[in-house]
Structure formats: C-alpha cells, structure tokens
Amino acid sequence: MSIPPGLPPNTMTALPSISGRHPDYKDDWMDIPRTKLYTNVFVWDEIERKILLGYKKRGFGMGLYNGFGGKVESGETVSEAALRELKEESGISANIVHCGTLLFFAKGESCAHLVEVFRATSFAGDPTESEEMRPDWYALSLPDSDENSRTRKQDPFEEAAAIMSNDLPSIPFDHMWPDVPLWFPLMLSEKRFIGRVDFAKFKDDATGTLKDAMVKWWIGTITATSDS
Numbered sequence: 001m002s003i004p005p006g007l008p009p010n011t012m013t014a015l016p017s018i019s020g021r022h023p024d025y026k027d028d029w030m031d032i033p034r035t036k037l038y039t040n041v042f043v044w045d046e047i048e049r050k051i052l053l054g055y056k057k058r059g060f061g062m063g064l065y066n067g068f069g070g071k072v073e074s075g076e077t078v079s080e081a082a083l084r085e086l087k088e089e090s091g092i093s094a095n096i097v098h099c100g101t102l103l104f105f106a107k108g109e110s111c112a113h114l115v116e117v118f119r120a121t122s123f124a125g126d127p128t129e130s131e132e133m134r135p136d137w138y139a140l141s142l143p144d145s146d147e148n149s150r151t152r153k154q155d156p157f158e159e160a161a162a163i164m165s166n167d168l169p170s171i172p173f174d175h176m177w178p179d180v181p182l183w184f185p186l187m188l189s190e191k192r193f194i195g196r197v198d199f200a201k202f203k204d205d206a207t208g209t210l211k212d213a214m215v216k217w218w219i220g221t222i223t224a225t226s227d228s
C-alpha cells in the first residue's frame with residue numbers, strides 16, 4: 001500500500017509497513033479539512049528500564065496515559081514546542097531526538113492532528129505533576145502481541161533485562177490511545193516511522209456507548225528520504 005495522503009510528500013521509502021482496517025469500515029482514507037501540528041515526547045531510562053508517562057487530567061485525551069506534548073504555537077519550531085510542552089507537563093528537560101510523524105483524524109472533526117514524536121533517553125529534573133498531567137514511571141516493555149512476544153523470547157538480553165526489572169507497574173497500554181501499540185515498538189528500537197490512523201465512532205459492546213475506534217491505519221518504517 002502506498003503512503004497515505006496527508007503525510008510528508010518527500011518520504012521516499014517507508015518499509016516495512018503495518019496496515020489494516022476495521023472489518024465494518026469499507027471506505028478509503030477520510031478527507032481532512034485542516035491539520036494542526038502537535039508534539040509528543042517519550043522519555044525512558046535504558047539502564048533502569050523505566051519510561052515516564054503522563055496521565056491526562058483534563059481536556060482532550062482525558063483519562064489516557066501518553067507522552068508529553070501539545071500544540072505547536074506560532075513562532076516556535078517543532079523542537080521548541082516539544083521541549084516547552086515536556087517542561088510544562090512533566091517538569092523535566094531532555095535531549096530529544098525526532099523519531100516519528102503521525103497523522104490522526106477522527107470522522108466528523110474539523111481538524112486532523114499531525115503529531116511529531118520525539119524520544120529521549122537522557123534528561124534532567126524531577127518529574128512534577130502539573131494541572132494537566134500526572135507523570136509517573138512505568139516498567140519499560142512492549143505491548144502484548146504475538147509478534148512482540150516472539151521477538152522477546154528470541155532476545156536473551158531483553159529477557160535478562162526483564163528478569164532484572166524494577167517493581168514499577170507495567171505500561172497501561174489499555175488506557176492509552178489505541179494506535180500506540182502499532183508504533184511504540186518502532187520507537188523503542190530507535191527506528192524512524194511515519195503513519196496515519198483514521199478513527200470513527202463505533203458502539204462499544206461492553207458499555208453500549210459510542211467510542212472512537214481505529215478504522216484504517218498505516219505505519220511505515222522510514223529507510224530513506226529524498227533529501228538524505
């Protein structure tokens with residue numbers, strides 16, 4: 001499948017890719033009226049095998065755990081916005097490295113979110129709760145999937161690290177955006193990725209309420225760009 005519309009046009013090769021769709025969704029990518037730029041920063045400690053996540057206390061994405069980020073404001077670069085949001089929401093500073101570009105659109109919304117994702121493994125300061133986010137450390141791990149558990153079992157270093165692991169809680173993937181398991185393993189293995197996920201409301205069988213579900217998705221690993 002080719003790179004979905006709305007993603008940076010100069011990305012020449014993005015392989016391999018993961019793609020899929022909801023069984024009840026037959027349409028193509030949705031038309032996006034407008035796009036707003038966002039950042040999202042994930043900070044982890046390779047030695048202590050822990051990752052810092054924030055619990056969103058209010059507004060958009062309330063009740064979910066995520067990296068730290070928000071809208072890029074006029075006059076600032078994406079990296080400046082990423083560092084500002086990280087500091088405001090978690091109280092820490094970090095050496096950030098850009099690793100992904102993800103486009104999210106929910107049916108019926110006026111605007112898509114183009115999210116520039118950064119990773120950091122060195123940081124300064126103590127995580128501090130803000131009005132918007134409650135930061136906490138979680139044990140560094142991959143989401144559960146056949147693919148990930150196969151990889152884990154084949155990697156003795158990863159297994160040893162897991163045994164030496166800390167007593168921190170596991171990453172609450174069930175309380176994160178549903179797209180996270182698609183690209184999180186790429187981020188942790190320091191790959192560069194791009195992707196798009198379209199959402200639509202579906203009835204949640206368990207609660208009977210309407211819930212945003214992923215209806216069409218594509219994530220690619222960047223192997224080369226036309227300007228590199």
Ligand SMILES: Nc1nc2c([nH]c(=O)n2[C@H]2C[C@H](O)[C@@H](COP(=O)(O)OP(=O)(O)OP(=O)(O)O)O2)c(=O)[nH]1
Pocket residue numbers: 038039040041059060061066067068069070071072104113115177179180
């Ligand atoms: N994984 C994932 N992350 C998303 C999605 N949509 C989306 O905005 N994000 C990320 C990007 C940002 O890091 C964060 C949303 O930022 P925000 O609404 O808190 O922005 P903000 O702090 O500037 O907003 P505010 O103070 O004005 O409320 O969530 C999505 O569909 N999936």
